[in-house]
Amino acid sequence: xxxxxxxxxxxxxxxxxxxxxxxxxxxxxxxxxxxxxxxxxxxxxxxxxxxxxxxxxxxxxxxxxxxxxxxxxxxxxxxxxxxxxxxxxxxxxxxxxxxxxxxxxxxxxxxxxxxxxxxxxxxxxxxxxxxxxxxxxxxxxxxxxxxxxxxxxxxxxxxxxxxxxxxxxxxxxxxxxxxxxxxxxxxxxxxxxxxxxxxxxxxxxxxxxxxxxxxxxxxxxxxxxxxxxxxxxxxxxxxxxxxxxxxxxxxxxxxxxxxxxxxxxxxxxxxxxxxxxxxxxxxxxxxxxxxxxxxxxxxxxxxxxxxxxxxxxxxxxxxxxxxxxxxxxxxxxxxxxxxxxxxxxxxxxxxxxxxxxxxxxxxxxxxxxxxxxxxxxxxxxxxxxxxxxxxxxxxxxxxxxxxxxxxxxxxxxxxxxxxxxxxxxxxxxxxxxxxxxxxxxxxxxxxxxxxxxxxxxxxxxxxxxxxxx
Amino acid sequence: xxxxxxxxxxxxxxxxxxxxxxxxxxxxxxxxxxxxxxxxxxxxxxxxxxxxxxxxxxxxxxxxxxxxxxxxxxxxxxxxxxxxxxxxxxxxxxxxxxxxxxxxxxxxxxxxxxxxxxxxxxxxxxxxxxxxxxxxxxxxxxxxxxxxxxxxxxxxxxxxxxxxxxxxxxxxxxxxxxxxxxxxxxxxxxxxxxxxx
Numbered sequence: 001x002x003x004x005x006x007x008x009x010x011x012x013x014x015x016x017x018x019x020x021x022x023x024x025x026x027x028x029x030x031x032x033x034x035x036x037x038x039x040x041x042x043x044x045x046x047x048x049x050x051x052x053x054x055x056x057x058x059x060x061x062x063x064x065x066x067x068x069x070x071x072x073x074x075x076x077x078x079x080x081x082x083x084x085x086x087x088x089x090x091x092x093x094x095x096x097x098x099x100x101x102x103x104x105x106x107x108x109x110x111x112x113x114x115x116x117x118x119x120x121x122x123x124x125x126x127x128x129x130x131x132x133x134x135x136x137x138x139x140x141x142x143x144x145x146x147x148x149x150x151x152x153x154x155x156x157x158x159x160x161x162x163x164x165x166x167x168x169x170x171x172x173x174x175x176x177x178x179x180x181x182x183x184x185x186x187x188x189x190x191x192x193x194x195x196x197x198x199x200x201x202x203x204x205x206x207x208x209x210x211x212x213x214x215x216x217x218x219x220x221x222x223x224x225x226x227x228x229x230x231x232x233x234x235x236x237x238x239x240x241x242x243x244x245x246x247x248x249x250x251x252x253x254x255x256x257x258x259x260x261x262x263x264x265x266x267x268x269x270x271x272x273x274x275x276x277x278x279x280x281x282x283x284x285x286x287x288x289x290x291x292x293x294x295x296x297x298x299x300x301x302x303x304x305x306x307x308x309x310x311x312x313x314x315x316x317x318x319x320x321x322x323x324x325x326x327x328x329x330x331x332x333x334x335x336x337x338x339x340x341x342x343x344x345x346x347x348x349x350x351x352x353x354x355x356x357x358x359x360x361x362x363x364x365x366x367x368x369x370x371x372x373x374x375x376x377x378x379x380x381x382x383x384x385x386x387x388x389x390x391x392x393x394x395x396x397x398x399x400x401x402x403x404x405x406x407x408x409x410x411x412x413x414x415x416x417x418x419x420x421x422x423x424x425x426x427x428x429x430x431x432x433x434x435x436x437x438x439x440x441x442x443x444x445x446x447x448x449x450x451x452x453x454x455x456x457x458x459x460x461x462x463x464x465x466x467x468x469x
Numbered sequence: 470x471x472x473x474x475x476x477x478x479x480x481x482x483x484x485x486x487x488x489x490x491x492x493x494x495x496x497x498x499x500x501x502x503x504x505x506x507x508x509x510x511x512x513x514x515x516x517x518x519x520x521x522x523x524x525x526x527x528x529x530x531x532x533x534x535x536x537x538x539x540x541x542x543x544x545x546x547x548x549x550x551x552x553x554x555x556x557x558x559x560x561x562x563x564x565x566x567x568x569x570x571x572x573x574x575x576x577x578x579x580x581x582x583x584x585x586x587x588x589x590x591x592x593x594x595x596x597x598x599x600x601x602x603x604x605x606x607x608x609x610x611x612x613x614x615x616x617x618x619x620x621x622x623x624x625x626x627x628x629x630x631x632x633x634x635x636x637x638x639x640x641x642x643x644x645x646x647x648x649x650x651x652x653x654x655x656x657x658x659x660x661x662x663x664x665x666x
C-alpha cells in the first residue's frame with residue numbers, strides 16, 4: 001500500500017505539461033492553493049506585529065542552527081530525565097531500522113501514524129510493511145493518498161490534487177460508503193469511524209515532531225484533526241521522529257513560532273491541538289528518533305543553510321505560481337514547491353537539477369515564509385551552482401551563452417532587436433520555431449512595432465536639435 | 470552510540486559562527502477586554518463560547534447544553550460542574566472510554582488571540598485520552614486566567630516534567646477534502662468553552 005514517487009526526479013517540465021493538459025483539474029488545483037494563500041493573508045493581516053514575529057522566528061531559528069549540536073545534547077539530557085528514550089540516526093536506513101527495532105521489541109503488528117514528512121523522506125511505511133507491520137496513516141488527507149497508493153502531493157494538504165468525486169469513489173471501494181457519495185462531511189464521518197477502529201486496536205503510535213524543546217526535553221506535535229492525540233493517548237508506545245533541525249532553545253520561543261505556523265499554513269489563529277509531550281503515557285514508553293539524513297551537509301552550506309529553518313507550513317507552495325499550476329508530483333520529490341526544490345537539489349543535485357528552474361523567481365515564496373527563508377535567492381544561487389558543475393542541459397547553456405553575448409554588445413543587441421521586429425511583422429510563425437517555441441506556446445505574440453525605443457529616442461532628439469533656432 | 474557522535478561532530482563542523490538568541494520584545498496585540506475577545510476567538514474557531522458568573526452557573530450551563538442532555542456517558546474532571554456517569558479511576562484501559570460522550574475538563578491559561586486553552590495533563594486524571602476521545606468536549610476556564618497572546622501564555626505555563634500538556638482551540642476539524650471545512654475529524658465534534666467570573 002505504499003507509494004513510490006508517481007513522477008521520477010528530473011521531469012518537472014514534462015510532468016507539469018501533463019498536469020496542465022487537464023484544464024479543469026489544473027484550475028481547481030490553482031484555486032485550492034490560492035484559497036489557502038488568501039486565508040494566510042487574512043491570518044497574517046490580523047496580527048499588527050506580524051513582520052516583527054517573522055523577524056523573531058527567523059532569528060530564533062538562525063541562532064539555533066548556529067548551535068544545533070549543543071541544543072540537541074541539551075534536549076537529549078532533559079528528555080532522558082523525563083523518561084523519554086532518545087535515538088540517533090545518521091540516515092533514513094538507520095531511522096527505519098531503529099523505529100522497526102522499537103516496534104519489534106514490543107511485538108507491535110498494528111501502528112497508527114500521524115503526519116510526518118520525515119518518515120515520508122525515509123520511506124518508513126514500505127519498510128515497516130515489508131516486515132509485517134500494518135501502518136495506518138491517520139491524517140485524513142494522508143489516509144486518502146495511502147489508500148490510493150500515492151504519496152502526499154502537498155505537505156499540509158496531502159490530497160489537494162484529488163476531487164471529492166475521486167475520494168467518494170475510493171471510499172466506496174475501500175470503506176463501503178454508498179455509491180455517489182461526495183459530500184465532504186459524510187466522507188469525513190466515514191473516515192472517522194474507519195480510523196477510530198484503527199486507533200482503538202493500535203499497539204503503537206508514530207508521530208512527527210513540529211518542535212523539540214532543548215530546555216525542557218519535550219516535543220510538540222501540532223494537528224487540527226486530533227489524530228496525533230488519539231494515536232498517542234490510547235496505545236502505550238509512542239515513537240516520535242524528528243530531523244535534527246526541529247530543536248528550539250526554550251518553550252517560550254513557541255510563543256513566537258506557534259503564532260506564525262498555523263496562520264501561515266491555513267490562516268487559522270492556531271491549530272486545534274498543540275500537544276507538548278514531556279514523557280510517556282502512564283505505564284508506557286516514549287521514544288524520540290533524531291535524524292540527520294543529509295541535514296548536517298546542508299548546514300555547512302552558507303548560501304543554503306537557512307532552508308533548514310523551515311517549519312513546514314506550506315505557505316511557499318500555496319503562493320507559488322509554478323506549484324499551483326504544476327501539482328506536487330511534478331517535482332519528483334517528497335517535498336514539492338519552492339522549499340522542496342531547494343532541499344531536494346541540495347540532497348541530490350544531479351537527480352533534481354531541474355528543480356531550481358521550476359520557479360519564476362517572482363519572490364512570493366520568500367515574502368510569505370514565516371521564518372524568512374530567502375527561497376528565491378537560494379533557487380537562483382543553486383542555478384549558478386548547477387551551471388558551475390556542468391549540470392545545466394546543453395540547450396539552456398547555449399541559450400544563456402548567446403543571450404549573454406547579445407546583452408553585452410550594444411550592436412548585437414540592436415541587430416537582434418531589428419531582427420525580432422522584422423519577424424514579428426513579416427513572419428511571426430518563425431518565432432514559434434526553434435528555441436523560442438516553448439516560450440511562444442500558449443502566448444499571443446505582440447504586433448511588431450515599426451521602430452525600437454532607441455530609434456524613437458534618436459529621432460526625437462534629432463528633431464529637437466533640428467528645431468532649435 | 471557512534472551514530473550520535475557522528476551526527477553531533479558533523480553538526481559542530483558545519484555550524485556557522487554563533488548568532489544571538491533574540492528575546493521577544495513583548496510588543497504584541499492587546500485587547501481592551503481580553504475575556505470578550507477570547508470568547509469571540511472561541512466562536513471563530515467553531516467553539517461554543519459561554520460566560521457565567523460562578524461555578525453553580527457553570528454547572529447549570531453545562532447541564533443545559535444539548536450535547537449534555539442527550540448524553541448517557543459523561544465524565545467531569547471539574548468538581549461542581551456536570552457529573553460523571555462512570556468512575557474514571559476504575560476504567561482500566563483508555564480504549565474503554567470509546568463510548569464516552571461528553572468530557573468536562575478545566576484549563577489555564579486561555580488565550581484571547583486564538584481561543585486556545587492550555588490543558589495540563591495533571592487535570593485529566595488517570596487517562597489523558599478523555600479530552601480527545603470524548604464525542605464532545607467542555608472546557609471550563611476562569612476569567613482571571615485569560616491572557617492576551619501566546620507570549621503571555623508561555624510566561625504562565627509551568628510545563629509538567631515528566632508530563633503532558635496541550636493547547637486546544639475549538640473542536641477537531643479538517644479541510645482535507647476539497648478545502649471544505651468539516652468539524653469533528655478524530656477528536657471532539659463540539660467544544661463548549663465556559664468562562665467563569
